[in-house]
Amino acid sequence: MSARHWIWIVAVGLAACSAPPKVPPFNAAKTERQFTTQAEQDFAQQQFMVYDPAEGANKQVYKFNAKLDKYVLLPIVDAYKYVTPGFVRRGVTNFFMNVGEVHNFTNALLQAKPYQATKTLGRFMLNTTVGLAGTVDVATDAGLKRHPEDFGKTLGYWGAGSGAYIMLPVLGPSNVRDTVGAIADYATMYFIIPDSVQNSTAYAVAAYGLQPIDARYSNEFRYFSTGSPFEYELVRYIVTQARNLEIANGRK
Numbered sequence: 001m002s003a004r005h006w007i008w009i010v011a012v013g014l015a016a017c018s019a020p021p022k023v024p025p026f027n028a029a030k031t032e033r034q035f036t037t038q039a040e041q042d043f044a045q046q047q048f049m050v051y052d053p054a055e056g057a058n059k060q061v062y063k064f065n066a067k068l069d070k071y072v073l074l075p076i077v078d079a080y081k082y083v084t085p086g087f088v089r090r091g092v093t094n095f096f097m098n099v100g101e102v103h104n105f106t107n108a109l110l111q112a113k114p115y116q117a118t119k120t121l122g123r124f125m126l127n128t129t130v131g132l133a134g135t136v137d138v139a140t141d142a143g144l145k146r147h148p149e150d151f152g153k154t155l156g157y158w159g160a161g162s163g164a165y166i167m168l169p170v171l172g173p174s175n176v177r178d179t180v181g182a183i184a185d186y187a188t189m190y191f192i193i194p195d196s197v198q199n200s201t202a203y204a205v206a207a208y209g210l211q212p213i214d215a216r217y218s219n220e221f222r223y224f225s226t227g228s229p230f231e232y233e234l235v236r237y238i239v240t241q242a243r244n245l246e247i248a249n250g251r252k
Contacts, residue, residue, distance in 0.1 A: 050165050050240045058167035062232050065172060066223035069216075077217045091135035092214050097146070098127045098134025102192065103185050107149035111157045111250070116147050149250075151188075152181025156247035165236055173239040 052058060101124040108117035123139040123146060131138045155177050163176025197203050228234050
């Protein structure tokens with residue numbers, strides 16, 4: 001069985017588990033920790049609003065990600081910034097954002113947004129040609145605003161629940177729905193890009209070397225930098241609510 005078949009088997013399997021679970025109502029009397037102030041009680045209530053049945057395992061992955069980030073990823077990013085001029089880093093970021101327009105376009109179509117899809121296609125064509133293979137974002141200057149989309153957002157747009165919260169190794173916070181979406185988006189690129197390109201050294205360097213470095217470079221989040229003893233819960237809540245808001249705004 002080919003790798004393409006396995007991708008879709010995993011995606012379908014995860015999709016079957018993505019039904020939104022019932023979250024038990026918050027009951028401060030049943031918590032192990034005593035909250036003395038209203039602010040602490042409000043925070044605890046927010047914490048219980050996120051369905052996280054694998055919290056113990058997720059916290060361990062969170063700690064693993066923090067150590068990997070501190071001792072491997074951030075030193076690589078620091079070295080990348082040291083040896084690469086700012087304009088080159090901007091060009092790299094613009095290039096990968098332009099590649100991401102493929103997801104933005106296909107998911108805009110899947111969300112029945114033809115006007116947005118047309119603008120996204122225009123962005124891609126303009127940046128790919130005039131913008132020197134996407135290294136210069138001339139489309140934004142021309143008034144074509146970028147509209148980030150992904151398949152997890154598409155599933156949410158059509159009413160799919162988020163499912164359980166997941167802390168993915170290396171990749172960070174997610175949920176069942178968005179994990180399915182990430183697999184689907186990856187599969188889309190896998191099928192679109194010709195095998196001759198995927199088998200090239202340049203593609204391997206870009207996809208498995210430069211893109212992860214650029215992704216971490218572009219993300220300002222730093223583990224255990226909030227100063228909160230509830231950082232895991234805080235990150236979980238903020239990420240979940242931000243995603244819910246993003247999906248809600250996408251329906252307008």
